[in-house]
Amino acid sequence: MQILGNLSPELWESLWLTLRLAFVVMLLLLAVSIPLAYWLSRSKWRGAVVLETLVSLPIVLPPTVIGFYLLMLFSPQRPLGAFWLKLTGETLTFSFEGLVVGSVIYSLPYAVQPILSAFKSVNRELIDVALTLGATRAQSFWRVMLPLSARGLGVGAILGFAHTLGEFGVVVMLGGSIPGKTKVASIALYDEAQKLNYDTAHAFALILLLLSFVMLLAMTLVQRKISQDR
Amino acid sequence: MTRKHLLCLLLTACIFPSFALSQTTETLSLAAASDLVYCLEELNAEFQNAHPAIALKTSVGSSGNFFAQIQNGAPFDIFLSADVKYPQELIKAGLADSSSLTLYAIGRIVLWTINPDLDLTRGLQILRDARVKKLAIANPAHAPYGRAAQAALEHHQMWAELQKKIVLGENIAQTAQFVETGNVDAGIVALALPLSPKLKNTGKFFEIPETSYPRLEQAAVLTKKGKNNPAAKAYLQFLRSDKARSIFDRYGFRLPK
Numbered sequence: 011m012q013i014l015g016n017l018s019p020e021l022w023e024s025l026w027l028t029l030r031l032a033f034v035v036m037l038l039l040l041a042v043s044i045p046l047a048y049w050l051s052r053s054k055w056r057g058a059v060v061l062e063t064l065v066s067l068p069i070v071l072p073p074t075v076i077g078f079y080l081l082m083l084f085s086p087q088r089p090l091g092a093f094w095l096k097l098t099g100e101t102l103t104f105s106f107e108g109l110v111v112g113s114v115i116y117s118l119p120y121a122v123q124p125i126l127s128a129f130k131s132v133n134r135e136l137i138d139v140a141l142t143l144g145a146t147r148a149q150s151f152w153r154v155m156l157p158l159s160a161r162g163l164g165v166g167a168i169l170g171f172a173h174t175l176g177e178f179g180v181v182v183m184l185g186g187s188i189p190g191k192t193k194v195a196s197i198a199l200y201d202e203a204q205k206l207n208y209d210t211a212h213a214f215a216l217i218l219l220l221l222s223f224v225m226l227l228a229m230t231l232v233q234r235k236i237s238q239d240r
Numbered sequence: 241m242t243r244k245h246l247l248c249l250l251l252t253a254c255i256f257p258s259f260a261l262s263q264t265t266e267t268l269s270l271a272a273a274s275d276l277v278y279c280l281e282e283l284n285a286e287f288q289n290a291h292p293a294i295a296l297k298t299s300v301g302s303s304g305n306f307f308a309q310i311q312n313g314a315p316f317d318i319f320l321s322a323d324v325k326y327p328q329e330l331i332k333a334g335l336a337d338s339s340s341l342t343l344y345a346i347g348r349i350v351l352w353t354i355n356p357d358l359d360l361t362r363g364l365q366i367l368r369d370a371r372v373k374k375l376a377i378a379n380p381a382h383a384p385y386g387r388a389a390q391a392a393l394e395h396h397q398m399w400a401e402l403q404k405k406i407v408l409g410e411n412i413a414q415t416a417q418f419v420e421t422g423n424v425d426a427g428i429v430a431l432a433l434p435l436s437p438k439l440k441n442t443g444k445f446f447e448i449p450e451t452s453y454p455r456l457e458q459a460a461v462l463t464k465k466g467k468n469n470p471a472a473k474a475y476l477q478f479l480r481s482d483k484a485r486s487i488f489d490r491y492g493f494r495l496p497k
Binding site: 081082084085091100101187201 | 374
């Protein structure tokens with residue numbers, strides 16, 4: 011633990027900020043992904059394929075592309091940025107909220123995909139049984155569909171969280187490296203490496219490595235449990 | 241030619257692009273501080289006029305970034321820093337040639353905005369105005385222009401007060417981009433940027449008095465790799481030429497003696 015002694019309060023702040031960001035993003039991802047995945051899993055509309063592709067786009071898109079578009083979109087010179095500025099008195103760029111928006115877009119496919127496949131694999135007959143037994147659509151969703159998809163939800167949440175931890179390109183484009191607001195751990199690591207503070211950079215790299223490992227380990231355990239249960 | 245041959249050729253071209261594309265004899269890898277980003281286009285064009293056979297490869301970024309990269313073996317021949325300290329440190333570490341250290345320009349900083357409502361005749365005091373919500377400077381941790389901006393704000397006893405407004409650009413070019421896109425209300429950037437053909441009709445600037453920050457002496461140096469590259473030596477010599485000096489002059493740099 012000697013290595014952690016090298017971290018100044020400001021660097022602890024950026025770690026805490028990263029965790030906060032990842033957590034908020036994870037909650038929002040669940041809120042967006044569940045209805046979205048549900049709709050995608052049921053939709054017979056042809057355009058749904060296009061939407062599903064759009065949702066998956068951030069998997070292959072360079073993060074700087076997302077960062078660039080958001081930087082343009084968030085500018086107070088444009089309608090969206092101006093609206094936000096009027097609403098909150100703050101610009102969306104260089105703010106925690108701006109990073110949240112960017113991260114939700116950036117991590118969306120990682121949350122949607124596992125949830126979508128979980129929904130798709132739920133046996134339709136179980137839903138039908140619930141319906142014939144007098145359950146409403148909403149009840150069948152909350153009491154049958156969601157519990158049966160719990161592991162997919164877990165995997166989606168963990169992946170969304172972990173992927174946000176690793177964000178760099180989007181934050182570089184619209185963060186502005188503000189301590190406590192937008193200077194997340196991956197940026198702090200970059201800054202420290204540039205300052206040739208390799209000790210601090212090492213500490214950060216190690217913490218992020220361990221965090222990522224624990225995340226993926228948790229996810230693998232959840233997934234194994236699924237295959238054992240079947 | 242069979243398909244197999246074509247594939248082989250394509251592979252070779254990918255792995256050894258220099259064989260496939262050009263027959264130029266010498267290449268020159270140049271790392272330059274990002275205050276030079278536009279100025280360098282003219283410098284390089286002028287240099288290529290005189291040396292058409294040299295293939296120039298230019299990278300632009302923060303001086304501190306290149307300093308760290310060269311320390312870790314980046315294959316640049318010549319390094320145009322935005323200060324003297326980084327080249328000197330490279331010399332001390334045995335990674336650059338001490339006899340090649342060349343002062344090529346002295347930088348100046350300006351307060352720049354695209355908001356027509358901000359009255360820049362008030363100088364830096366305008367930054368206290370409530371309409372200035374965000375101020376961009378380059379990251380002082382690795383950009384000399386960021387350090388100059390910090391020094392100027394400290395000189396006017398505004399550094400602590402403005403902390404909440406400050407946004408850090410990765411380098412001075414990104415800082416200018418924050419201003420140009422309107423994402424910040426004002427920024428402290430190199431004079432060379434708003435004077436460039438690309439940005440000269442964008443917004444307005446106030447020249448920060450040169451007495452309020454340490455002189456931004458910018459030096460170039462040949463790396464260990466570039467020491468034996470005649471093209472790199474030629475470039476260094478070119479930086480001292482009248483042609484190069486007149487370009488620096490047009491971009492608002494002061495000229496060293």
